[in-house]
Each structure stands twice: as structure tokens, then as C-alpha cells.
Amino acid sequence: MIAIKVPLVKNILEANDKISDLNKKFFDEKNVLVVNIMSSPGAGKTTLISNTINALKDEFKIGVIEGDIQSTYDAEKIAETGAQVVQINTGGACHLDGNMIRDTFDQLDFDNMDLLIVENVGNLVCPAEFQMGEDFKAMLLSIPEGDDKPLKYPLMFHESSVLLINKIDLLPYIECDVEKIKRESKKINPEIEIFEVSGKVGTGLVRWLNLLKEKIRQKNDPK
Amino acid sequence: MHELSIIESIVDIVLEEMPKHNLTKVTKVSLRIGDMRQVVPDAMQFGFEVVTKNTPLEDAELLIEHIPITGQCEKCKHEFLVKSWLDNCPRCEHPNIQIIAGKELEIAEFEGT
Ligand SMILES: Nc1nc2c(ncn2[C@@H]2O[C@H](COP(=O)(O)OP(=O)(O)O)[C@@H](O)[C@H]2O)c(=O)[nH]1
Ligand SMILES: [Mg+2]
Ligand SMILES: [Zn+2]
Ligand SMILES: [Zn+2]
Numbered sequence: 072m073i074a075i076k077v078p079l080v081k082n083i084l085e086a087n088d089k090i091s092d093l094n095k096k097f098f099d100e101k102n103v104l105v106v107n108i109m110s111s112p113g114a115g116k117t118t119l120i121s122n123t124i125n126a127l128k129d130e131f132k133i134g135v136i137e138g139d140i141q142s143t144y145d146a147e148k149i150a151e152t153g154a155q156v157v158q159i160n161t162g163g164a165c166h167l168d169g170n171m172i173r174d175t176f177d178q179l180d181f182d183n184m185d186l187l188i189v190e191n192v193g194n195l196v197c198p199a200e201f202q203m204g205e206d207f208k209a210m211l212l213s214i215p216e217g218d219d220k221p222l223k224y225p226l227m228f229h230e231s232s233v234l235l236i237n238k239i240d241l242l243p244y245i246e247c248d249v250e251k252i253k254r255e256s257k258k259i260n261p262e263i264e265i266f267e268v269s270g271k272v273g274t275g276l277v278r279w280l281n282l283l284k285e286k287i288r289q290k291n292d293p294k
Numbered sequence: 295m296h297e298l299s300i301i302e303s304i305v306d307i308v309l310e311e312m313p314k315h316n317l318t319k320v321t322k323v324s325l326r327i328g329d330m331r332q333v334v335p336d337a338m339q340f341g342f343e344v345v346t347k348n349t350p351l352e353d354a355e356l357l358i359e360h361i362p363i364t365g366q367c368e369k370c371k372h373e374f375l376v377k378s379w380l381d382n383c384p385r386c387e388h389p390n391i392q393i394i395a396g397k398e399l400e401i402a403e404f405e406g407t
Contacts, residue, residue: 072407074322077315083303083325083399164299196332197296200399222379226330229393259379261368261390 090169094204101181104290110211112193115237117145119270124152131185138167166198199227209233214247221255240269297337317406324357328396363396
């Protein structure tokens with residue numbers, strides 16, 4: 072039998088991109104600002120999210136989606152802040168995608184929400200490829216991970232609007248060239264905004280919080 | 295790991311396309327993947343074998359064309375292959391470079407009977 076050739080030229084992630092567009096439309100209608108937080112495991116996402124909520128919760132209504140391969144540990148930690156939280160267990164998948172986010176729609180009250188924070192699965196590679204309908208991506212790089220990460224994982228730095236250089240409180244004990252991280256991240260993504268923070272101690276968080284406040288206000292009042 | 299999700303999406307797309315062309319068996323799938331995707335070729339081949347077992351794509355050949363990263367200078371618009379992220383524009387030394395190729399993740403074509 073003779074083989075038939077089917078020219079296609081189709082984006083492999085098109086299905087996910089379409090669902091993400093639908094999610095985005097939904098979030099826009101609800102005036103909810105959505106931020107996708109990415110990093111390797113242990114860089115400090117849950118700690119930062121928890122302290123971000125505590126700093127903003129008097130002013131804004133916040134929801135959280137916690138992505139993890141297994142366990143509900145992070146969701147329990149976030150629940151202590153009083154924020155609405157849903158846990159997604161990806162059961163092996165190393166990233167969240169548009170469908171998984173959509174599956175939480177009936178578990179969260181988006182009419183009572185200004186900001187949705189999504190904690191992605193800890194991984195520096197593929198979370199950057201799968202859209203979920205977020206307004207922007209923010210990534211954490213903690214200084215114990217080393218200053219070679221921008222050049223090793225350029226896609227995540229390229230796709231993120233914000234880089235939080237985290238655990239800056241450990242700088243006296245760790246050999247890490249923070250200027251190099253900044254310089255090389257800017258080289259990969261000239262638009263990236265960089266904050267040096269300690270999500271745990273609270274150092275440097277003001278600029279991050281101000282950025283969120285500004286974006287929430289813009290989303291609520293698109294004019 | 296992301297290789298598996300990528301392959302699952304490929305299989306979904308091909309399975310959806312097959313009936314439109316009256317195909318019952320797929321013999322070859324050709325992809326175009328940009329180097330920025332950090333896809334591991336061995337993991338792709340292995341994953342493809344596993345995921346396509348007992349599907350019409352079983353035993354199909356997987357061809358991957360790797361697309362190098364191309365940058366364009368923001369200032370003088372010169373286009374060049376990005377060998378290192380630390381490179382400046384080779385023509386005018388401007389540091390800001392836009393990526394214009396290297397993020398592809400596409401099925402180019404497939405063949406079947
Ligand atoms: N020294 C220091 N430790 C931190 C900081 N942020 C988080 N940690 C610690 O790093 C570990 C992992 O934090 P976690 O928030 O769970 O990281 P995640 O896996 O990215 O969610 C915990 O032991 C935290 O207490 C920080 O800013 N400074
Ligand atoms: Mg966590
Ligand atoms: Zn993944
Ligand atoms: Zn130039």
C-alpha cells in the first residue's frame with residue numbers, strides 16, 4: 072500500500088492554548104488577576120504566597136490553586152491564611168495545564184476574588200510551556216540553587232514577567248553572584264522585572280506587593 | 295518529563311486528523327522542535343514508543359527536525375544564530391535581542407496508509 076503524506080504544520084500545544092484562552096476570557100469577565108508562580112521544588116513558592124496573602128488580605132480577596140504531584144501539604148499551609156484554596160494533584164505530571172485549572176472552576180468562588188495565585192509544580196522546564204490563562208508569570212530562583220540557572224533554563228526566564236531572587240537572607244552564607252543572575256536574566260529577557268526578596272523574612276517584598284496591587288487595580292478598572 | 299505530555303498531544307492531534315484522510319495506520323510523524331524547548335531526543339523516541347503502543351501510531355517512525363535559536367537585534371534588526379545567551383548583536387553590539395525562531399513545537403507532517 073502506498074503511504075499518504077499529510078502536511079499539517081500544527082502547534083503541538085494548540086489544544087492547551089485554546090483551553091487557556093477560554094480560561095483567560097473567564098478570568099477577565101470575573102475581573103480576577105491571575106498569576107502563575109513557577110520555580111524548582113523548594114525555592115520558596117508556598118512561603119512567598121503565604122506571606123503575600125497575609126500582607127494583602129485586608130485589602131483584596133485572594134484565591135489560591137496549589138499544584139503538586141502529590142500531597143495536600145501546601146494547600147493546608149495556605150488555608151491557615153484564610154484564603155480560598157484548592158489543591159490539584161497532577162498524579163505524575165510535572166506541570167499544570169489549562170484543563171487542570173478549568174477543573175477547579177466549580178470549587179472556587181470567583182465572584183469573591185480579586186487575585187488568583189497559582190502555585191505551579193516545582194520544575195524549571197515545562198511549566199513555562201503550558202499556558203493556563205494567567206495574566207502573567209512570575210518565577211522564583213532561590214540563591215542556594217546557584218547563579219548558573221538563567222543560562223541553563225532560559226525558557227522560563229524568557230517567559231516570565233517577574234523574577235524574584237529569593238532567600239536573599241542567606242547571602243552571607245552562600246556563594247552566589249546575584250548581579251550575574253540579574254545580568255543574564257535581563258540578557259535573555261530584557262523586559263523582566265527583578266526583585267531581590269526573602270519570602271520568609273519579608274525583605275524586599277514591598278516592590279512585589281506594589282506590583283500586584285497595581286495589576287489588581289488595572290484589572291478591576293480596565294480603563 | 296515534559297516529553298510525555300508533548301507526545302500525548304501529538305498522538306491526540308494525529309488521531310483526530312487520520313479519519314479526515316481515510317488513514318487507518320500511521321507510518322511516520324515529522325516534528326519541528328526549537329532548541330529553546332529543551333526537548334531530549336532520546337526521551338522523545340522512548341516516550342513515543344511507549345505512548346503509541348496499541349494505537350494506530352504503533353511502530354511509526356518519529357522524525358525530529360531541530361530548529362536553532364535565531365535572534366534579531368532590537369536596534370539594527372540584524373538576524374543571527376544565537377550561540378550563547380550572552381552574545382550581543384554581532385553587527386552593532388547592541389545587547390537586546392528578540393528571539394524570532396527556536397521556540398517551535400510543531401507537527402510538520404505525518405504519513406500513513
Ligand atoms: N532562608 C530562607 N528560607 C526560605 C525562604 N523561603 C522559603 N524558605 C524555606 O525553604 C523551604 C521550602 O520552601 P517552600 O515555600 O515550601 O518552597 P516551594 O517548594 O517552592 O513551595 C522551607 O523550608 C522554607 O522555610 C527564604 O526566603 N529564606
Ligand atoms: Mg510549595
Ligand atoms: Zn511537565
Ligand atoms: Zn544590531
